Amino acid sequence: MPDDIHAGCPRIEPIGLDGVIVRFGEALSQPANRAALAFRAALERDVPDGVEECSTSLVSTFVRFDPLSLSLAALVSALEQRLTGTDWYAAPLPEGRRLLRIPTVYGGDFGPQLDEAAAAAGMEAEAAIVALSGARVRVSAIGFAPGQPYLGTLPEAWDIPRQTGLTPRVPEGALVVAIRQFVVFSVSAPTGWRQVGRTAAPLFRPGSETPFLLRPGDEVIFDAVEAGAWDRLVADPKGGIVTEPLA
Template sequence: MSLAPTPQVLPAGVDGFLIRFALRPDPQAMAAAQVMARQLETDTPDGAVEVAPALVSVLLRFDPARVDRDDLARSLAARARAIADRAPDAPDALRRWTIPAAFGGEYGPDLADVADRLGLSQQQAIDQLCNTDLHVLTIGFAPGQPYIGLLPEAWNLPRMADLNPRVPAGAVVVAVRQIVMFGAESATGWRQVACSGFRTFVPDRNPPMPLRAGDAIRYRPVTGDEMQSLSSAADGLGGAVLETLE
């Protein structure tokens, strides 16, 4: 059951506030945080210098020389309460990425286990992954690394009991109704279901981190050979296509 968000405005150092809607990644709290982030980006308070959304919270940094800290805290608290009271849906995406990925086999060694846990065939699991309306919930843990969701409730799968010591760059992994795409080889407790040529962080690319919180995501199934070919693209996007939805 989704719980009503309970917003708090918490100090974050001498020049920041954390606007937090819950302690757990509840869907309503996630939506409220996304709405708050969008509002702060489009109607930015005087003195604000950075807005950084997370799963259920938003960090706002400000210039203490340009704004009274207490006044800003009261203003943020009023905004957060108004958002929580109306229990909004997540805001519409402004952009959509379609990302090719190879599922199962050597590219998704945990797909069979995931499908079995869901009571689905592997193809049915792929169909659900590719047909669900997904969004970048936040960027974190590593440069450019997206947390993507939410998958259907049945996908609320726990992390693995044992750590997988290595998944490759481009790995598409799942747990707790979310997807993570790794920009570099990494250890993980999430289950790898696919791999793509999309690199979430390339330092000398412009921009280095192409995904933004709020972006819509769709996966397009491709063969392993096609995925490998797309991985050689100089832009590091692996054949991904970006559409503007405004």
């Protein structure tokens, strides 16, 4: 059964004139994220007539429909039927997931806020690198910028707050951390999260048939490498990434 942070969920909420959100939680949790991903996959395997798009956020599935061919009431009824009888919080994750090992340079110019983030987590910088590079995290959602992943959840020590101010700009490939999550920046942008490392991962490939490197449900390990490896990683179109399928 869902715990307190899932109380009142799942529930369906209209969004604008042609969308609904199926919400599985009020805050990020692995079960709620699992439910959102699994429910989206189920809808995409058997798309209701009139539904035009499905996508996921951290704990919700978004459904966009054609209101000229499908009424809101009919869609809500169809979704309620699909929600019934399945424990979506324990449902299998979508097929086709992968484990990606992404080489990452931590600290120094590549992670200028590593020491600060480590202190907030109650550990020394070297211990922080061991902890962060040893974490296996799941892509919870893609958002903010093309191909940009949110990944979690990290151990409780990394439930550290965002900064009170903004870092004016972090580079493409910056690995940042806050609130038990990683984000890897697909573009250079400002952020309130602390940069602990940098990758050469090609997150957004606009000329590719699959422009986003990562997909919700994929799992990632940000392996620590020495700063001297950076030039080699940048020269590699894959950024040194090793990928294997997940059963």
